[in-house]
Amino acid sequence: MATLRAHGIEARLPDAFEGRIFIRPRVANEVPFPVAHFATFALPGQVADFGGGAVTLMGPNDVFAVLFEYGPESIGTRLFARQGMPRVLSVDDFRPNLLRRGLGGQSGTQWFFTESGRPFTFYAVLGSHVRRGALVPHVNSLLSNLSVNPQPLSVVPGASAWN
Amino acid sequence: MVALVIILTVVVLLLTVLVAGLLRSHADILKALHELGVGVGDPVGDPAGGSNIGPVGGPNSDHHHDHSDGQIHRRTRERRHSTKSAPNSTPVPFTMGPQLPGERNATSAPTIAGVTPxxxxxxxxxxxxxxxxxxxFLSSGCATCAGFWEAFQTPEHLGLPDGIRLVVVTKGPEMEIAGEVQAKAHSHLQVVMSTDAWGDYEVPGSPFFVLVDGKAGRRIGEGVANHFSQVAELVRRAQVDTQAFSLGSRSRAFAGGLDGPERESANDQELMAAGILPGDPSLYPASLDDIFPSNIDNLPADPSRARTTPLQDPQAAQRSAG
Structure with a gap:
């Protein structure tokens, strides 16, 4: 089982998954925070934070997931009140209308939470809503192998973390 | 007189030490050159240089890998003697590196994990x-790799067939300078720095290329080359072979891992689908030429002979390409 480890995020990848944990280059005053992409298909070199450029490549048996960190100003807000990453999702958590980009046949889910003192969202896309019964276990397998370490977040005045 | 003798003795001793030091230095340089793959006097190398394309070949070329990678090197050496370099190629006295151990796993294709530059x-x-x-598998310092790094700067000119994913793997940051790797890598090139991957794939040295069939989940070719155009051509052949095998074959005995009677039955169906029925002369070759025609271009129009096409026979295809 391959292990990815960077920027305080660690993922032991289940079979057939690949992924990357990265921080985008800083642009102007923007402060980028870590983003992790995971997929059961070949991720192209350039993928937008929430899967733009990747989800269109998904087959019906594929899964795509994002772990996206927000800035420290998000800590303590109602959106991130949930403590801890969801570890087990059900098929009912995935809906076609939860997709950031509505592609026919796909479905998604999104969760906001605080883990180890860091605000995150977890967003997952299934290649086929019809096959969610077979695909959701892959997402759960990924979730059970994700961990986040406490990491001091740099505070940059005037910078927006909502990228 | 005694003083003169003493002085001469001291001078001779000093000269002896100097000569010994020079010889030692020379030996160190030769050793370093060998480790860099540009050794002089390699007993298995071809002093005339020439093309030394590794067998990044068709799907059936892994039969050789399964048994012994030593065969890869022997075959490559044979080809080195039997082929001419491409017109634009520069002969490089690059050796194939050490003989790969026979027990080496040449088919596994684990996930490559590491860090980016x-x-x-x-x-x-x-x-x-x-x-x-x-x-x-490249390194930032190897002279032969420089040409590949340069070629990767313009991915649109690589000549790779559509749908081929290119991944560059260097050793990890503990053995490579990330800044140098980053300076050599094109921004759109996927580069993984992972010493573990070099171990997983038992890479003998750089440059080294591995072609993996994602559907079969295994390596279908590996080897070395001097120029990326050589790699691209062999990848193209492998892709055609793979497509021909997966689309043209009604039997998936090999891909499906069938064994025993099921495999035999599947093979029979495939042969019959190709028009080869029991008793066909091609099933009873009298010589190696019947199996691997020495000149593919001069194959007779006889359909029973034409069935052995280069695509179905990677070895023959490689021979014809030579």
Whole structure:
């Protein structure tokens, strides 16, 4: 089982998954925070934070997931009140209308939470809503192998973390 | 007189030490050259240089890998003697490196995980998908690798067939300078720095290329080359072979891992689908020429002979390409 480890995020990848944990280059005053992409298909070199450029490549048996960190100003807000990453999702958590980009046949889910003192969202896309019964276990397998370490977040005045 | 003798003795001793030091230095230089793959006087090398394309070949070329990678090197050496360099190729006295051990696993294709030159984490699953992945094991310092790094600067001119994923793997940051790797890598090139991957794939040295069939989840070719055009051509052949095998074959005995009676039955069906029925003369070759025609271009129009096409027979294809 391959292990990815960077920027305080660690993922032991289940079979057939690949992924990357990265921080985008800083642009102007923007402060980028870590983003992790995971997929059961070949991720192209350039993928937008929430899967733009990747989800269109998904087959019906594929899964795509994002772990996206927000800035420290998000800590303590109602959106991130949930403590801890969801570890087990059900098929009912995935809906076609939860997709950031509505592609026919796909479905998604999104969760906001605080883990180890860091605000995150977890967003997952299934290649086929019809096959969610077979695909959701892959997402759960990924979730059970994700961990986040406490990491001091740099505070940059005037910078927006909502990228 | 005594003083003169003493002085001469001291001078001779000093000269002896000096000569010994020079010889030692010379030996160190030769050893370093050998380790860099440009050794002089390699007993297995071809002093005339020439093309030394590794067998990044068709799907059936892994039969050789399964048994012994030593065969890869022997075959490559034979080809080195039997082929001429491309017109634009520069002879490089690059040796194939040490003989690969026979027990080496040359088919496994584990996920490649490591870091990028910028410090991000990256894992690439080469198995479990429907595409071919070409993994280039390079280093930032090797002279032969420089040409590949340069070629990768313009990915649109690489000549790789569509649908081939190119991944460059260097050793990890503990053995490579990330800044140098980053300076050599094109921004759109996927580069993983992972010493573990070099161990997983038992890479004998750089440059080294591995072609993985994602659907079969295994390596279908590996070897070395002097120029990327050579690699691209062999990848193209492998892709055609793979497509011909997966689409043209009604039997999936090999891909499906069938064994025993099921495999035999599947093979029979495939032969019959190709028009080869029991008693066909091609099933009873009298010589090697019947199996691997020495000149593919001069194959007779006889359909029973024409069935052995270069695509179905990678070895013959490689021979014809030579």
């Amino acid at each position: 910028s410090g991000d984490a990256l894992a690439i699953a080469v198995s479990g998908n429907d595409q071919l992945t070409l993994v280039a």
